[in-house]
Amino acid sequence: MNKKNKKDRDLVVLATSGSVDDGKSTLIGRLLYDCNELYDDQLAKLEKDENGKVKGEYLAHITDGLSDEREQGITIDVAYRHFSRPERKYIIADVPGHEQYTRNMVTGVSKASIAMILIDARKGLQTQTKRHLFIAGLLETPHIVIVINKMDLVDYSEERYREIKKDVTAFLSKMSVRDLQFIPVSAFKGDMVVNRGENMPWYQGPTILSYLDNIEVSTDNNLIDFRLPIQMTIKIAQDKRGSLGQIRGGVINVGDDVVILPAKTKTKVKEIYVSGEKREQAFNGQSVLLSFENEVDVSRGDVIARANNLPIISNELEASVSWFDDEEDLNIDKTYLLKHGTKTTRAKITDIKYKIDIETLHSEKTKKLSLNEIGRVALRTNDTLGFDVYAKNKNMGSFIIIDELSNKTVGAGMIISRGLFQKDKKVEIDSYKNKGALLWFTGLSGSGKSTIADRLHERLSEIGLQTERLDGDVVREGLSSDLGFSKEDRDKNLDRISFISSLLEKHGVLVSATFVSPYEKKRKEIRKKHKNFIEIFVDTSLGECEKRDVKGLYKKARAGEIENFTGISDKYEKPKNPEIHIKTEKASIDECVEQIVSYLEANNIISK
Amino acid sequence: MNKNNNFSLTHLERLESEAIFIIREAVAEFGKPVMLYSIGKDSSVLLHLAKKAFAPGRIPFPVLHVDTGFKFSEMIDFREKMREKFDLDMIVEKNMSKEAQSFGPEDAHSEEYIFHKKTTPLLKALEENEFDAAFGGARRDEEKSRAKERIFSHRNVDGVWDPKNQRPELWNVYNSRIKKGESMRVFPISNWTEFDIWEYIKRENIEIVPLYFAQKTKLLDRNGVLVRVDEYNVPKEGEKIIEEMARFRTLGCSPSTGAVLSEATTLDEIIEELRQSTISERGTRAIDNNKDSSMEDKKREGYF
Numbered sequence: 001m002n003k004k005n006k007k008d009r010d011l012v013v014l015a016t017s018g019s020v021d022d023g024k025s026t027l028i029g030r031l032l033y034d035c036n037e038l039y040d041d042q043l044a045k046l047e048k049d050e051n052g053k054v055k056g057e058y059l060a061h062i063t064d065g066l067s068d069e070r071e072q073g074i075t076i077d078v079a080y081r082h083f084s085r086p087e088r089k090y091i092i093a094d095v096p097g098h099e100q101y102t103r104n105m106v107t108g109v110s111k112a113s114i115a116m117i118l119i120d121a122r123k124g125l126q127t128q129t130k131r132h133l134f135i136a137g138l139l140e141t142p143h144i145v146i147v148i149n150k151m152d153l154v155d156y157s158e159e160r161y162r163e164i165k166k167d168v169t170a171f172l173s174k175m176s177v178r179d180l181q182f183i184p185v186s187a188f189k190g191d192m193v194v195n196r197g198e199n200m201p202w203y204q205g206p207t208i209l210s211y212l213d214n215i216e217v218s219t220d221n222n223l224i225d226f227r228l229p230i231q232m233t234i235k236i237a238q239d240k241r242g243s244l245g246q247i248r249g250g251v252i253n254v255g256d257d258v259v260i261l262p263a264k265t266k267t268k269v270k271e272i273y274v275s276g277e278k279r280e281q282a283f284n285g286q287s288v289l290l291s292f293e294n295e296v297d298v299s300r301g302d303v304i305a306r307a308n309n310l311p312i313i314s315n316e317l318e319a320s321v322s323w324f325d326d327e328e329d330l331n332i333d334k335t336y337l338l339k340h341g342t343k344t345t346r347a348k349i350t351d352i353k354y355k356i357d358i359e360t361l362h363s364e365k366t367k368k369l370s371l372n373e374i375g376r377v378a379l380r381t382n383d384t385l386g387f388d389v390y391a392k393n394k395n396m397g398s399f400i401i402i403d404e405l406s407n408k409t410v411g412a413g414m415i416i417s418r419g420l421f422q423k424d425k426k427v428e429i430d431s432y433k434n435k436g437a438l439l440w441f442t443g444l445s446g447s448g449k450s451t452i453a454d455r456l457h458e459r460l461s462e463i464g465l466q467t468e469r470l471d472g473d474v475v476r477e478g479l480s481s482d483l484g485f486s487k488e489d490r491d492k493n494l495d496r497i498s499f500i501s502s503l504l505e506k507h508g509v510l511v512s513a514t515f516v517s518p519y520e521k522k523r524k525e526i527r528k529k530h531k532n533f534i535e536i537f538v539d540t541s542l543g544e545c546e547k548r549d550v551k552g553l554y555k556k557a558r559a560g561e562i563e564n565f566t567g568i569s570d571k572y573e574k575p576k577n578p579e580i581h582i583k584t585e586k587a588s589i590d591e592c593v594e595q596i597v598s599y600l601e602a603n604n605i606i607s608k
Numbered sequence: 609m610n611k612n613n614n615f616s617l618t619h620l621e622r623l624e625s626e627a628i629f630i631i632r633e634a635v636a637e638f639g640k641p642v643m644l645y646s647i648g649k650d651s652s653v654l655l656h657l658a659k660k661a662f663a664p665g666r667i668p669f670p671v672l673h674v675d676t677g678f679k680f681s682e683m684i685d686f687r688e689k690m691r692e693k694f695d696l697d698m699i700v701e702k703n704m705s706k707e708a709q710s711f712g713p714e715d716a717h718s719e720e721y722i723f724h725k726k727t728t729p730l731l732k733a734l735e736e737n738e739f740d741a742a743f744g745g746a747r748r749d750e751e752k753s754r755a756k757e758r759i760f761s762h763r764n765v766d767g768v769w770d771p772k773n774q775r776p777e778l779w780n781v782y783n784s785r786i787k788k789g790e791s792m793r794v795f796p797i798s799n800w801t802e803f804d805i806w807e808y809i810k811r812e813n814i815e816i817v818p819l820y821f822a823q824k825t826k827l828l829d830r831n832g833v834l835v836r837v838d839e840y841n842v843p844k845e846g847e848k849i850i851e852e853m854a855r856f857r858t859l860g861c862s863p864s865t866g867a868v869l870s871e872a873t874t875l876d877e878i879i880e881e882l883r884q885s886t887i888s889e890r891g892t893r894a895i896d897n898n899k900d901s902s903m904e905d906k907k908r909e910g911y912f
Contacts (some may be wrong), residue, residue: 080748214764231629245632284615285625396737398781402783
């Protein structure tokens with residue numbers, strides 16, 4: 001990698017959090033002090049020891065900003081500070097540790113690429129730590145570093161360090177964390193912050209500073225999916241208008257075909273200005289002005305995308321919601337303002353699916369979300385939105401909830417999926433309809449065909465659509481119990497399924513059939529017998545299927561106990577042009593279902 | 609062949625893009641925004657960003673300068689030059705009340721002076737013009753209480769800041785809703801440091817008041833603050849005039865703004881000097897050093 005020169009440094013946002021008295025302010029003070037980031041007039045106010053060094057107990061005063069907080073000895077808000085290294089500039093989002101201020105953790109990590117979570121070595125894994133870990137995971141923070149502080153107060157015990165490390169690792173095993181690091185430190189004495197010190201020779205890992213300086217920060221620099229939420233349209237000359245916004249994904253060129261959402265108006269990009277200068281091209285993160293062919297109507301809240309790569313366009317969605325309001329709970333049927341990107345619209349809470357117990361990470365049934373609670377919520381918005389799921393694009397997949405009376409920001413949401421057909425008294429279930437069709441799920445054993453088809457079936461039947469499931473195992477137990485696994489018997493089995501599903505299709509049923517169906521020729525044969533045949537390739541690598549091995553079949557096949565096992569002792573011919581290609585290793589079940597629903601809607605198989 | 613390299617932003621580009629987004633957001637969501645213009649380097653950067661945010665269109669809001677009457681004359685000349693250069697719709701507000709006029713240059717350090725000469729006329733101008741949003745060039749690295757300031761900072765009907773009642777700011781979504789009579793202060797360069805400002809001034813070739821560059825200057829040492837000899841700082845009996853190469857690191861009222869001895873006559877030299885400096889930016893301002901939480905108290909009253 002090229003060494004970047006001074007002008008081309010990264011900008012990295014680092015969120016720091018801990019419980020009350022974990023010594024976070026001292027740690028940040030230590031980091032700034034030992035990095036020589038403090039000025040003489042700032043240092044002059046702090047008491048020194050006999051060697052002229054600032055005393056450990058005064059380091060916290062460097063960062064505590066507000067006077068009444070200082071009196072209480074706690075920080076209240078997220079505080080931002082800077083420090084600068086030759087290769088990198090840091091913005092520290094310092095999150096306070098008070099239990100009732102979970103919202104600040106969500107706020108602090110929402111922009112961060114690194115979350116640094118402090119644990120007091122004497123206390124170990126506390127509820128508040130679990131909350132911080134959970135939130136950092138929920139907000140998909142790319143890097144999490146666990147700082148076990150106050151090691152000086154546990155005699156720099158390696159055993160204690162390992163104990164806490166084990167507890168944290170066990171807790172995090174239920175969540176997906178991309179990158180995790182543990183560092184034992186004493187911010188008070190200065191061990192393992194900037195300097196290694198001599199008290200923990202048993203620890204071989206990096207100090208905090210060397211961790212920060214050397215980590216390869218993964219960014220959300222999505223250059224594939226072009227997204228531009230429009231802030232406003234202005235007049236730039238006589239009869240000439242320009243639309244302003246910051247690109248939230250992808251690359252765009254002069255002359256590119258685009259669609260204005262939600263109206264789906266097609267147009268072409270005529271001119272691009274990046275930060276006021278005329279260019280041929282612009283990319284993710286840049287603030288631009290675009291003008292379009294044919295003077296099309298573009299206004300605040302619209303999203304510009306490419307016709308062949310659209311975000312989800314819907315007025316219903318499901319999201320993880322973190323609730324901030326200490327006065328009123330989030331309730332079903334209540335209406336709020338929702339601000340997503342540059343769009344503000346009214347939104348009604350149609351369902352609260354569950355809330356999450358932070359201690360156990362289990363979900364619990366609930367009718368409301370109170371302050372500090374996080375749950376899965378379904379909403380319906382007045383205006384149609386163009387959004388992505390949070391895991392795919394943070395900016396396009398997040399929103400805030402505003403109380404219309406008080407104007408307070410009362411919640412934050414991370415979109416999980418299109419809220420497909422919420423149960424709601426006011427929406428006529430009969431208003432949805434579907435055509436007869438056969439959804440043919442093909443893929444290796446263990447690829448996830450049944451899981452996805454079951455979830456799809458469940459959601460479609462909830463709103464009264466005519467849908468049926470044909471599952472390999474079920475059919476084998478009944479209809480085809482006389483058949484074996486030779487090529488002939490497999491074909492016969494598929495013929496029977498094809499026959500039944502064509503009857504169902506004729507009567508307007510949407511059939512989801514899940515069969516390994518490894519041969520291209522056979523699948524083509526079945527296709528010919530159906531009016532609406534939709535081939536869904538559930539694409540999971542053999543290695544991953546074998547790792548999952550839900551039914552223990554791969555083990556048996558490898559041991560030679562099963563003959564002609566697809567993937568091991570028989571081939572699987574990948575579909576050449578499936579209608580839907582699902583890559584399960586890169587998407588959640590909900591995202592897979594979403595992909596299918598988008599296709600069905602776009603092709604009028606289901607409609608309102 | 610790493611294509612990615614061409615499609616990533618440097619830290620200055622990221623800060624610039626974010627600031628432009630914030631300026632546009634406020635203009636889109638508020639009926640009558642205004643930009644507070646202090647003539648200093650941060651204001652110069654802010655004005656430059658506003659220009660870029662709407663180019664090739666023009667800046668769609670007025671700028672407001674609160675004049676204490678004791679500003680360096682070079683600052684006033686520069687303000688007029690910028691007014692012309694950017695074709696600005698500029699409002700200059702001065703507190704002409706008897707009370708405010710009674711302050712002399714020697715009072716420029718005091719809390720009362722700030723309140724009458726800066727805070728009061730600022731709030732008056734905002735109210736009279738019914739501005740519902742005001743851009744400011746404050747940065748979080750300047751001072752401890754600024755570190756906790758939001759980018760969209762809510763003010764009640766009296767223009768007062770309540771540090772406990774600020775809205776959380778997540779991702780890039782800013783809650784800009786206010787009730788009638790309330791207002792918002794908007795700080796597009798919150799995330800910039802003093803270094804970023806200077807590097808950006810250099811990169812973009814932004815014009816700034818010449819006082820930032822070192823020149824031979826006649827100075828008086830008043831309680832450790834080096835004030836410039838001019839119409840507001842007249843040598844008293846027994847005071848010694850020092851003539852040295854000096855420049856100003858921040859600009860405010862002449863009687864309360866200290867110069868630093870410096871040989872830095874170019875941007876590169878200023879940046880290098882800053883790198884070596886051991887004194888914080890606001891260390892040269894007499895007003896912030898009254899007591900430890902002085903800036904916070906002023907902010908609560910409505911000062912920027």
